[in-house]
Amino acid sequence: MGEPKIQTPVERAPNAETVLPLSRVRTIMKSSMDTGLITNEVLFLMTKCTELFVRHLAGEAYAEAFRQKPSETLKYEHLSQLVNKSKNLEFLLQIVPEKIRVHEFQEMLRLNRSAGSDDDDSESGSESDE
Amino acid sequence: MVERIEDLNLPNAVIARLIKESLPDSASVSKEARGAIARAASVFAIFVTSSSTALAHKQNHKTITAKDILQTLTELDFESFVPSLTQDLEVYRKMVKDKKESKASKKDTSSSENANASSTAVVEEATE
Numbered sequence: 001m002g003e004p005k006i007q008t009p010v011e012r013a014p015n016a017e018t019v020l021p022l023s024r025v026r027t028i029m030k031s032s033m034d035t036g037l038i039t040n041e042v043l044f045l046m047t048k049c050t051e052l053f054v055r056h057l058a059g060e061a062y063a064e065a066f067r068q069k070p071s072e073t074l075k076y077e078h079l080s081q082l083v084n085k086s087k088n089l090e091f092l093l094q095i096v097p098e099k100i101r102v103h104e105f106q107e108m109l110r111l112n113r114s115a116g117s118d119d120d121d122s123e124s125g126s127e128s129d130e
Numbered sequence: 131m132v133e134r135i136e137d138l139n140l141p142n143a144v145i146a147r148l149i150k151e152s153l154p155d156s157a158s159v160s161k162e163a164r165g166a167i168a169r170a171a172s173v174f175a176i177f178v179t180s181s182s183t184a185l186a187h188k189q190n191h192k193t194i195t196a197k198d199i200l201q202t203l204t205e206l207d208f209e210s211f212v213p214s215l216t217q218d219l220e221v222y223r224k225m226v227k228d229k230k231e232s233k234a235s236k237k238d239t240s241s242s243e244n245a246n247a248s249s250t251a252v253v254e255e256a257t258e
Contacts, residue, residue: 014214014218015221019147020148021140021144024137024141025175027137027138028138028172028179029176031138032179032183037193039195040226041195041196041226042193042194042196042199044222045196045199045218045219045222046175046199049178049211049215050140050174050175051148052211052214053170053211054145054148054167054171055148055149055152056210058149058159059152059153062153072158073157073160074149074153074158074163075160075163076160076163078163079166079167083170087207088207091173091177092173095169095173096169
């Protein structure tokens with residue numbers, strides 16, 4: 001697992017190394033399809049793609065968190081907020097549901113909601129709720 | 131198939147590393163957020179896989195190909211992933227090809243120079 005081989009993984013540098021375990025990704029893939037054969041190439045691509053997704057999700061959620069109120073800690077709320085407003089993350093609505101604990105957050109969410117339903121593609125941040 | 135739901139979890143340490151790499155050094159991540167990202171990643175993989183499978187079936191293909199996945203990503207609004215994945219795939223294909231060539235040249239040392247791994251797209255044996 002913790003091989004120190006992979007150094008300074010620059011975001012865009014193409015490489016054939018994966019950090020996520022291929023066998024686990026294969027298990028995950030198999031759980032969703034009845035066709036058993038998964039070629040190594042497809043497995044590689046899916047693993048890479050999942051890695052990219054993790055980076056994407058974390059990066060976007062953090063950017064969002066920072067914009068709303070400069071914070072150094074990425075919290076669950078930031079993720080559920082992002083999921084709530086991003087169209088391509090709709091499939092995660094059940095997985096990362098809103099969790100209402102803080103009153104502030106409740107209010108923020110309401111603002112978010114109304115902004116979201118007003119125009120569907122407010123994704124790139126045409127927010128006016130500062 | 132999957133016996134336990136935990137089998138679908140991705141390793142925490144790796145997820146944590148990926149997250150850390152995509153955030154500034156000063157940033158930290160709550161445990162809850164990390165867990166959510168890990169779950170999201172598993173679901174993403176399932177989502178893309180099933181969408182790709184559907185796409186392949188629509189074209190009367192039994193198994194999904196790299197192309198199916200890339201096309202699916204575009205359809206699912208993740209087209210920003212495609213360029214870097216395409217590059218990764220190129221590197222990967224080259225690596226597989228090189229591996230094959232060096233293997234072939236080892237087998238028959240006489241023709242090591244012209245070792246032509248005839249088909250690079252050959253499906254390798256599943257190595258766990």
